[in-house]
Amino acid sequence: MHHFAYRDGALFAEDVDLRRIAAEVGTPVYVYSSATIERHYRVFEEAMRAINPSRPPHVFYAMKANGNLGVLKTLAALGAGADTVSEGEVRKALAAGFPPEKIVFSGVGKSEQELAFAVEAGIYQVNIETEGELDLLSRVAAKLGRRQEAVFRVNPDIGAGGHAKITTGSAANKFGVSFEEASRLYARAANMPGVRMMGLAVHIGSQIRETEAFEAAYAKMAGLVGSLRDEGHRVERLDLGGGLGIPYEIPKSFDHGPSLIQDYAAMVGRVTKGLDVELGFEPGRLIVGNAGILMTKVLHLNPRPSKQFLVVDAAMNDLVRPAMYEAYHEIWPVTEAAADAKQVAYDVVGPICESGDTFTTGRELPELRPDDLIAFMTAGAYGASMSSTYNQRLLVAEVLVKGAEYAVTRPRQTFEELLGTDRAPPWLA
Numbered sequence: 001m002h003h004f005a006y007r008d009g010a011l012f013a014e015d016v017d018l019r020r021i022a023a024e025v026g027t028p029v030y031v032y033s034s035a036t037i038e039r040h041y042r043v044f045e046e047a048m049r050a051i052n053p054s055r056p057p058h059v060f061y062a063m064k065a066n067g068n069l070g071v072l073k074t075l076a077a078l079g080a081g082a083d084t085v086s087e088g089e090v091r092k093a094l095a096a097g098f099p100p101e102k103i104v105f106s107g108v109g110k111s112e113q114e115l116a117f118a119v120e121a122g123i124y125q126v127n128i129e130t131e132g133e134l135d136l137l138s139r140v141a142a143k144l145g146r147r148q149e150a151v152f153r154v155n156p157d158i159g160a161g162g163h164a165k166i167t168t169g170s171a172a173n174k175f176g177v178s179f180e181e182a183s184r185l186y187a188r189a190a191n192m193p194g195v196r197m198m199g200l201a202v203h204i205g206s207q208i209r210e211t212e213a214f215e216a217a218y219a220k221m222a223g224l225v226g227s228l229r230d231e232g233h234r235v236e237r238l239d240l241g242g243g244l245g246i247p248y249e250i251p252k253s254f255d256h257g258p259s260l261i262q263d264y265a266a267m268v269g270r271v272t273k274g275l276d277v278e279l280g281f282e283p284g285r286l287i288v289g290n291a292g293i294l295m296t297k298v299l300h301l302n303p304r305p306s307k308q309f310l311v312v313d314a315a316m317n318d319l320v321r322p323a324m325y326e327a328y329h330e331i332w333p334v335t336e337a338a339a340d341a342k343q344v345a346y347d348v349v350g351p352i353c354e355s356g357d358t359f360t361t362g363r364e365l366p367e368l369r370p371d372d373l374i375a376f377m378t379a380g381a382y383g384a385s386m387s388s389t390y391n392q393r394l395l396v397a398e399v400l401v402k403g404a405e406y407a408v409t410r411p412r413q414t415f416e417e418l419l420g421t422d423r424a425p426p427w428l429a
């Protein structure tokens with residue numbers, strides 16, 4: 001479900017005409033809907049809370065999906081926690097108003113400085129991914145006179161995901177300590193200063209739209225909780241990660257059918273029944289994916305004998321998912337096309353000097369002309385957060401809509417900002 005719909009012939013985000021945003025902020029521009037973010041968070045949180053009302057879960061929003069300050073503040077105000085993966089993310093989560101006791105710090109390679117910052121900030125939990133990191137965290141926290149609560153992220157050797165590049169749970173992937181090592185490491189950690197082991201974490205991949213792989217991985221983790229307890233360890237928490245997928249092929253109606261969330265909640269309830277642990281979740285894409293679009297303007301047409309290129313002002317530096325994962329994003333014209341409009345098959349491309357800067361090939365769209373606006377749908381997750389300045393292009397602007405209001409929550413970068421941080425070497429100054 002999302003809040004982008006046609007009204008009187010134009011595409012609206014909630015009650016704001018996208019043409020107005022294009023005129024006032026320019027293009028390319030990401031536009032996010034507060035109502036969609038709020039709804040997705042609430043539906044997910046309620047479903048997870050219903051699994052075991054006597055032990056409320058933690059929902060840590062995976063802010064790597066979308067770290068826009070307006071988005072973060074919206075979620076912090078709803079009571080969400082944050083899943084972070086760098087010092088920058090911990091700092092930004094704190095700045096956005098997430099209390100430290102609702103922040104977890106995941107990630108494959110955390111540095112001494114990053115761990116020290118997180119421990120000093122008093123965050124809720126560090127998700128340890130290697131034995132070296134356990135040693136480092138123990139040393140860093142002990143030096144600060146702290147005891148940091150932590151869990152081991154375990155690699156269950158069950159991976160899944162919408163693309164090989166976003167599968168994380170197989171033994172061939174770099175993520176987490178190996179399943180076989182978990183018991184030895186847990187026992188070692190129990191006697192170390194500076195850390196208090198609270199449980200386990202798992203995250204098997206992203207854009208997963210069936211519950212089977214989750215279930216297999218979670219069942220393995222539930223078994224591990226049992227055997228660690230049998231060995232005399234305290235296991236209080238089970239962080240089940242994120243990875244729930246969303247429909248990228250969205251019908252133009254408001255609702256898009258039955259939700260994976262209910263099936264997922266039922267499955268988690270089944271697998272963790274009787275375990276008596278505090279559950280944690282780290283959804284990213286599910287919360288923000290359908291809550292954002294990237295609006296871009298047609299610059300030029302480039303007809304060829306065999307095809308028609310549509311050159312737009314957004315490029316792979318603004319939205320890298322099609323180039324990186326062959327990801328599909330629906331394209332909607334901002335001005336609604338007439339039912340009998342001529343359809344043309346376009347290769348939609350950006351201005352970057354790479355053939356890979358292609359959003360789609362042979363896509364049938366109503367005929368378009370220079371200056372027409374189009375929207376890449378379902379671009380709220382891993383869109384702006386993966387943007388870059390490749391080709392010395394300015395970082396894209398971001399806008400948050402709430403009802404009939406909108407705010408520019410990240411202005412388009414300026415050329416002063418883009419070029420101003422460079423330094424010439426002294427011998428060429």
Ligand SMILES: Cc1ncc(COP(=O)(O)O)c(C=O)c1O
Nearest residue numbers: 062203206242243282283284285
């Ligand atoms: C540890 C961890 N948690 C949560 C997420 C969020 O994933 P998603 O956006 O697929 O829910 C990721 C990214 O896949 C991750 O690596």
Ligand SMILES: N[C@@H](CCCC[NH3+])C(=O)O
Nearest residue numbers: 064166206207321381382
């Ligand atoms: N960036 C990926 C998802 C990676 C998830 C991060 N752990 C995407 O756009 O689909």
